[in-house]
Amino acid sequence: MPDVKVSNLNKIFGDNVVLDNVDFTIKDGEFFTLLGPSGCGKSTTLNCIAGLEQPSSGAISVGDTTFVDTDKKLFVPPEGRNLGMVFQSYALWPHKTIADNLAMPLQIRKVDKTEQRRLIDEALDKVGLLHLRERYPHQMSGGQQQRVALARALVYSPSVLLLDEPLSNLDAKLREQARAWLKRLQEDLGITTVYVTHDQDEALALSDRIAVMSNGYMIQVGTPTEIYETPATAEVAAFVGRCNFLEATVTDVTSTGAALKLEANGQQMTVDTPEKVTVGDHVTVAVRPEKLAVLPADDTAMPGTNVISAEVLTTSYLGSRFEYDLKVGDHVVQVVNDRGGLAGAVNLTVDPDACLIFPQADVLSEDAQALLTVAP
Amino acid sequence: MPDVKVSNLNKIFGDNVVLDNVDFTIKDGEFFTLLGPSGCGKSTTLNCIAGLEQPSSGAISVGDTTFVDTDKKLFVPPEGRNLGMVFQSYALWPHKTIADNLAMPLQIRKVDKTEQRRLIDEALDKVGLLHLRERYPHQMSGGQQQRVALARALVYSPSVLLLDEPLSNLDAKLREQARAWLKRLQEDLGITTVYVTHDQDEALALSDRIAVMSNGYMIQVGTPTEIYETPATAEVAAFVGRCNFLEATVTDVTSTGAALKLEANGQQMTVDTPEKVTVGDHVTVAVRPEKLAVLPADDTAMPGTNVISAEVLTTSYLGSRFEYDLKVGDHVVQVVNDRGGLAGAVNLTVDPDACLIFPQADVLSEDAQALLTVAP
Amino acid sequence: MLLFWAVIIFLAVLVLAPVVPTLYQSLLDRPLYEAGGTLSLDNYVKLFTEAGFGQVALNTVLFAVMTTVLTLVIAVPMAVVVVRTKIPGGRFFAAAMQWPFFISSLILGFGWIAMYGPAGFVSVKVQQVLGFVPWNLYSIPGMALTEAVALAPIAYTFCAGALRQSDASLESAAQVCGAGPLRILFQVILPMLRPPIVYSSILVISMSIETLSVPLLYGQPVNIQVFSTFLFRNGLQSINPDYGVLGAASTIILAVTVGLVFIQAKLLKDAQRFVSVRGKATRPRRLDLGWLKWVSVAAISIYVVMGALVPIVGLIFRSFTFIFTPLQSPLQSLTMANYQRIFNYAAYIQSIKNSLIVAGLGAVLVSLVALLAVMVARRSTFRYRRVAEYLALAPQAMPGIIVGIGLFWAFAYAPFGLGSFIQGTLWALIIGFGLRALPSGFGSLAPSVMQIGQELDNAARVSGADWIKAFTMILAKLITPAFLGALVLTFVTMLKEYSPAVFLGSADTNIIGTTMLELWVQGNTGSVAALATIQIAITAAFVGLAGLLLKGHNRDA
Amino acid sequence: ACGSADGPEPGATNVVKTGEAPAYYPADYADVIAASKAEGGELTIYSNTDQENWDPIFRDFKKKYPWVTKISANNLDSDEVFQKVLSEQATSGSPADVLVSNAAQAWADFAERPDTLLEYTSPEVQKLPKVATLMPNVYAMSTDPMSIVYNASLMKDKPTGLKSLADIVSKDPNTYKGKITTRDVNGAFGFTVSHAFTEARPDSWTSLEKILPLGKAETSSGTQLEKITAGEYLAGFFVSAAPAYPKVEQSGGLLGITFLDDGTVVLPRGIGIAAKAPHTATAKLFTDFVLSEEGQRAVAEGGLTSYREGIEATDGRHTYQELVKKVGEDNVINVEYTKVPEDEVKAFTTRWDGLLGR
Numbered sequence A, B: 001m002p003d004v005k006v007s008n009l010n011k012i013f014g015d016n017v018v019l020d021n022v023d024f025t026i027k028d029g030e031f032f033t034l035l036g037p038s039g040c041g042k043s044t045t046l047n048c049i050a051g052l053e054q055p056s057s058g059a060i061s062v063g064d065t066t067f068v069d070t071d072k073k074l075f076v077p078p079e080g081r082n083l084g085m086v087f088q089s090y091a092l093w094p095h096k097t098i099a100d101n102l103a104m105p106l107q108i109r110k111v112d113k114t115e116q117r118r119l120i121d122e123a124l125d126k127v128g129l130l131h132l133r134e135r136y137p138h139q140m141s142g143g144q145q146q147r148v149a150l151a152r153a154l155v156y157s158p159s160v161l162l163l164d165e166p167l168s169n170l171d172a173k174l175r176e177q178a179r180a181w182l183k184r185l186q187e188d189l190g191i192t193t194v195y196v197t198h199d200q201d202e203a204l205a206l207s208d209r210i211a212v213m214s215n216g217y218m219i220q221v222g223t224p225t226e227i228y229e230t231p232a233t234a235e236v237a238a239f240v241g242r243c244n245f246l247e248a249t250v251t252d253v254t255s256t257g258a259a260l261k262l263e264a265n266g267q268q269m270t271v272d273t274p275e276k277v278t279v280g281d282h283v284t285v286a287v288r289p290e291k292l293a294v295l296p297a298d299d300t301a302m303p304g305t306n307v308i309s310a311e312v313l314t315t316s317y318l319g320s321r322f323e324y325d326l327k328v329g330d331h332v333v334q335v336v337n338d339r340g341g342l343a344g345a346v347n348l349t350v351d352p353d354a355c356l357i358f359p360q361a362d363v364l365s366e367d368a369q370a371l372l373t374v375a376p
Numbered sequence C: 001m002l003l004f005w006a007v008i009i010f011l012a013v014l015v016l017a018p019v020v021p022t023l024y025q026s027l028l029d030r031p032l033y034e035a036g037g038t039l040s041l042d043n044y045v046k047l048f049t050e051a052g053f054g055q056v057a058l059n060t061v062l063f064a065v066m067t068t069v070l071t072l073v074i075a076v077p078m079a080v081v082v083v084r085t086k087i088p089g090g091r092f093f094a095a096a097m098q099w100p101f102f103i104s105s106l107i108l109g110f111g112w113i114a115m116y117g118p119a120g121f122v123s124v125k126v127q128q129v130l131g132f133v134p135w136n137l138y139s140i141p142g143m144a145l146t147e148a149v150a151l152a153p154i155a156y157t158f159c160a161g162a163l164r165q166s167d168a169s170l171e172s173a174a175q176v177c178g179a180g181p182l183r184i185l186f187q188v189i190l191p192m193l194r195p196p197i198v199y200s201s202i203l204v205i206s207m208s209i210e211t212l213s214v215p216l217l218y219g220q221p222v223n224i225q226v227f228s229t230f231l232f233r234n235g236l237q238s239i240n241p242d243y244g245v246l247g248a249a250s251t252i253i254l255a256v257t258v259g260l261v262f263i264q265a266k267l268l269k270d271a272q273r274f275v276s277v278r279g280k281a282t283r284p285r286r287l288d289l290g291w292l293k294w295v296s297v298a299a300i301s302i303y304v305v306m307g308a309l310v311p312i313v314g315l316i317f318r319s320f321t322f323i324f325t326p327l328q329s330p331l332q333s334l335t336m337a338n339y340q341r342i343f344n345y346a347a348y349i350q351s352i353k354n355s356l357i358v359a360g361l362g363a364v365l366v367s368l369v370a371l372l373a374v375m376v377a378r379r380s381t382f383r384y385r386r387v388a389e390y391l392a393l394a395p396q397a398m399p400g401i402i403v404g405i406g407l408f409w410a411f412a413y414a415p416f417g418l419g420s421f422i423q424g425t426l427w428a429l430i431i432g433f434g435l436r437a438l439p440s441g442f443g444s445l446a447p448s449v450m451q452i453g454q455e456l457d458n459a460a461r462v463s464g465a466d467w468i469k470a471f472t473m474i475l476a477k478l479i480t481p482a483f484l485g486a487l488v489l490t491f492v493t494m495l496k497e498y499s500p501a502v503f504l505g506s507a508d509t510n511i512i513g514t515t516m517l518e519l520w521v522q523g524n525t526g527s528v529a530a531l532a533t534i535q536i537a538i539t540a541a542f543v544g545l546a547g548l549l550l551k552g553h554n555r556d557a
Numbered sequence D: 001a002c003g004s005a006d007g008p009e010p011g012a013t014n015v016v017k018t019g020e021a022p023a024y025y026p027a028d029y030a031d032v033i034a035a036s037k038a039e040g041g042e043l044t045i046y047s048n049t050d051q052e053n054w055d056p057i058f059r060d061f062k063k064k065y066p067w068v069t070k071i072s073a074n075n076l077d078s079d080e081v082f083q084k085v086l087s088e089q090a091t092s093g094s095p096a097d098v099l100v101s102n103a104a105q106a107w108a109d110f111a112e113r114p115d116t117l118l119e120y121t122s123p124e125v126q127k128l129p130k131v132a133t134l135m136p137n138v139y140a141m142s143t144d145p146m147s148i149v150y151n152a153s154l155m156k157d158k159p160t161g162l163k164s165l166a167d168i169v170s171k172d173p174n175t176y177k178g179k180i181t182t183r184d185v186n187g188a189f190g191f192t193v194s195h196a197f198t199e200a201r202p203d204s205w206t207s208l209e210k211i212l213p214l215g216k217a218e219t220s221s222g223t224q225l226e227k228i229t230a231g232e233y234l235a236g237f238f239v240s241a242a243p244a245y246p247k248v249e250q251s252g253g254l255l256g257i258t259f260l261d262d263g264t265v266v267l268p269r270g271i272g273i274a275a276k277a278p279h280t281a282t283a284k285l286f287t288d289f290v291l292s293e294e295g296q297r298a299v300a301e302g303g304l305t306s307y308r309e310g311i312e313a314t315d316g317r318h319t320y321q322e323l324v325k326k327v328g329e330d331n332v333i334n335v336e337y338t339k340v341p342e343d344e345v346k347a348f349t350t351r352w353d354g355l356l357g358r
């Protein structure tokens, strides 16, 4: 299986720049995910690879074959690329049986009848639906349809598999199971896969590498751990996993990091960070909810951790854990804890090295900000 | 604020029994949630309370007022019930501004102009949207529209607030924040609230009490902890939170529980349970993913815990934790652990009192079952 | 790409063919066929100063406005009642509301005169009871009412479609807030119907401007002239027809109708405010009107019975009698002679055959052209795809008579003598009628094509099919039901059509509509009724057949 | 065919001599017949005449010259016959062979133009009355009288002419208000007939002044007849007799018809051959046939009024002679094919419409 190389891809609709110099390489057999909020250009990138969109400029090649190169005025139409693609809505042809759905790409490739049958059965077996080969799509559940769509994309042994939010039409419970199943299948087949999603859990769980996109830019490309633990920007931190953001001012710079004054309530905290800051900088401190701990106000915290006084607004039971909404000044901070039953004034503790700092940025939507503000 | 009493509610469409003797009481100021899979009759129940549906039989009263009583042939139409309701689609009138949307219920109640203005501003302020009072719904984001819908339902001080999946149209990130906000608001107002959702996380996080419904029945009514920790049936266990199900046969009955033989791989395990079982019974063992621990095959487990040999299929990184898909016989078992990096043969350990047993039942959909089966 | 260009050029030629000669004639000081004309604006000056056009314009405006208002008054409440409330026999009424659409307004007009005219059966009965007749059919309101009954199904269909899709929870929300049914109707439902109301109003206005039959039948004896009868009289019957003035008048009307289409676009610009259809479908909930529902049922029944059923029954009765007058029992003169006359003359039989050919072949061709236009407009990445849409919808703004006159001249001046091959043949009628049916075809296909997700063709492309294969292997099959629907609609439209034929027809190309006019002029009213009955029977048979086909198709899909 | 639905096949009585021209035709007529044979047996007629009128004429013509197999006749509006030919002649050439219309004005206008009509003198002219030649090269195919049709069950006094109608209505104007119909003089037909009448009987304006204020104008005789039958109108004057005859017959006494004893307008229907007719010889044969005795009998059979001597007014046929017998030679007003000047048209229509109150 070949590498996929996307270079300097640009796409402009009218005067709307939808892709801005997107550039990445996907290694042979890799599960590569494009992650980003709605409208950031994920589908457009994928469609450029599939040939369903023509890039305004840039080049895409798979192995030694160049699919598109605007400099050389080269463009291979989708039907010439031998890719497999699964769409969000599955796009099964409703008037054909499952077997006929799978047969169509083979007919186009002039595979002979008996071979067709063999390939179709093999592909359906792979997705566990051999017994339903004569059904029509509308006679199947959503999960089954999704697997048929995958079988159709695999039946003609495409060189690369493209998936555009293939799980988003499944209900929440099934989605988790389908996710794990998809991961097993891809590992078995070893096919190079490009996956589009706006669901960060999906991206983290499935991918070998993730490209986080925003507004047509690629902000960060890395393994799931890199993306989650060391997000390149506050935006990535906000988008991948849950995160609390607190505004602060740098009051002192130490060898390992900085001392900060929180704007929400004026308290001090120290942060370990490789980031260069200078005194007086306004910064945003980002902390994941599970990195925060809540103690009753009278308990003493471990030395060396930051302690911030807060007040419990609400407690939510999540089954396995508890989620607290705490009030820090006029700000709501979310904490996930194993321990329930806290109320009233509490102390919030956090290790200095569990905090990330970023130049001050508005990373939350206006809506989210409104929901996270309370009367102080 | 009054109690809501629903007694022996039945609803039959044609010969389809949609509600089957539903019976519950909601206490004053309580946040009561109807939880269940799609089509189980949640909306129908809520619509009966609102008066948008007429029950086939049964009675509903709020405080001392009877809204409907089929025995007495009493039916108060929705406009006579003074309830507040928020719909999944928000149902804001697209041709009216936000202020006009809120004004309509007040006009109907013949509130005078200046008082109207005061009430509208107060309600909009409560949801933080006072500055947008002259906008049209289509000029607002989904989250804002959802808050306007809530303001409209609250502006005339209804006796009970009815919410039909009000958060399901928001994107995943915003939904979490809106959920916490809604909880704070309801606690502040102390208004009796009936909430409909099919999202178990939402139900657990928000509710004082939850009623789990299935096929028109009410299977269990209880606090979130009761529902999560001691589900009444395997179905509830499957629907609320994630759960592994393993088939087993009872080989011995002990004072605290039973000894079982797993059908997946023939291994033995013991389970503490108050459930009465007899030797030879076929049962379903239910274990939550977070109650299972994974150890490298050569580590020794704590005495008294069950040890089941398994094999790692895939590891998924979830940011804060890791999820493993393990193969136990021909079965896939999901485990959530803090520890990553395990592979190959492992031991799965579980405390006897972390397992629940139920009479053998098919609780997973065909789809889910297919996804959780592998070649042994 | 070549195909896209071909489609657009084809549409442009088709649409502009009748328009260009009309514009040219309006600036010419003599008929097009006379050599050596000079260009000037004199015709317009003459039109406004001399020809009594002021009164005609006023009448036309009155007629159009009244028709539109009456149409809406009939159609909108009925759509609300039928779609949104619980009434007994709702399904039946939903179908019955469409009936008047299947009858041409010429036939409806005859039927109405026979029933409600000054000496109509109903009028005479009322006269006997009351001593006077409280209405006057031969007036602008009378014309408008008949036309409104004929056009109401269009507005009904538009509004019902919108109501069917709209989110029922908008009404539920009002109800829970405390609003009663009437308040919901006026404050929630009606304001949101603005797009279908505006859209159908524009359509009704342009149709009532160009309709010829009812104004001719009712308005002529009492000298109420509207635009179409003005064109008819000055174009066909005048002592000395002035083609320049005719051209000028046509141009003005063309401008007015095109203007209306622009206004429509403007009125609905901020269309977001009326979007009531959201992603997740909600289950429709019907309001209970209480006692009001019986009033509604009565009103709808009156519309269906008095508006369509009684005139049709009268017409069928008429077709079996020699003379039909309240002065004598029709049973005295029962006869088959009216039908015999039609089947005795080859020319009349030929006209029925011609109608079937024109409507049948035409429906297929128009639907195909419409499909091509839809595919280019909605399914291609072609730069000028919007142009295809506008061109396909433009004939909506062209009165039938203008299409007739314009094409007549266009054929006469077509290059390479192409026109003479077409002129006077059935092809001329197919082109003329087809042009007028194109917007309906386009309108009925476009939504269905848009409903078919783009990803279905994308999936085919990615799995190796080119544009053509993707269409033939995937889309063609999926579009079939919609295509059948368009066939029915265009067939019915073209079978009813006759006004362009007044100019485009010849001895060999009589169609039912022109034969009816001829028989009427001869005074063979019985045979007119017989022919009308035959036309209704054909329509019913065709609609029924298509319904069966559609059902069969749905079953195996 | 009108009114003949239940009688014996009347065509049987019209004996047509197949392939033989009458003896009095010139000797070289055989050349014309031969030329026609070479033309392929087709003929195209632009007319404002209905299929039913044409039917027996075509039938007998085809019987006489059996190689003529395809005759197509347009039924256009009276003016449109000429507009269409002119348009076609100006561009691609016209397929029209023979033109038939009763629009006197339009004929006059058309004939004035160069190269529109073929110069042809029919050998039948010598056997026909002088009125048969309407203009050079244009002959009368039929002469159709105008009549008064009234609803006999609603009108006690039977009108016999315009003056008698005026007397009847002025006795009881309330009953007759809006109940008299006439043809719209803004149309060619209405103008020609009404104008010819007032030209010939200038004193009739006094009667018209009594009748017209009660009247309404219609654009077709069909509408007039239907509405008189229904009782919407009580009477109509200048109603074309051709369509009226069968209606009156079928009505079982409900309708009455009369010619005007103070002047019956007769509108001749002109026939001429187009200058560039593709089938000139067949067109000549057709014109001569229509004027011949055999042809005139077919004309009468089709429901139009024949004017050649020797045609019996039986089997529902109507003739000019029958009319003359009823109203007298002096009271027949033949419409002349001349062009009325623009201002005279205007003056007339204004006066007429003024009386109608429109």
Ligand SMILES: Nc1ncnc2c1ncn2[C@@H]1O[C@H](COP(=O)(O)OP(=O)(O)OP(=O)(O)O)[C@@H](O)[C@H]1O
Pocket: A013, A016, A018, A036, A037, A038, A039, A040, A041, A042, A043, A044, A045, A198
């Ligand atoms: N045909 C088009 N014309 C104009 N703009 C377009 C077109 N297609 C896409 N866009 C714009 O390009 C941007 C990126 O679209 P794209 O479909 O790639 O987003 P996405 O990341 O896949 O979002 P989603 O998660 O909602 O699918 C969007 O802002 C969209 O509005």
Ligand SMILES: Nc1ncnc2c1ncn2[C@@H]1O[C@H](COP(=O)(O)OP(=O)(O)OP(=O)(O)O)[C@@H](O)[C@H]1O
Pocket: B013, B016, B018, B036, B037, B038, B039, B040, B041, B042, B043, B044, B045, B198, C283
């Ligand atoms: N008007 C109706 N006619 C027939 N069946 C109906 C009608 N309304 C509801 N049902 C049926 O009643 C059942 C319960 O519907 P209900 O809307 O209460 O489900 P729900 O639990 O709210 O589901 P969801 O989560 O999808 O909204 C469904 O099976 C539905 O098909």
Ligand SMILES: [Mg+2]
Pocket: A042, A043, A044
């Ligand atoms: Mg996308």
Ligand SMILES: [Mg+2]
Pocket: B042, B043, B044, B164
């Ligand atoms: Mg619901």
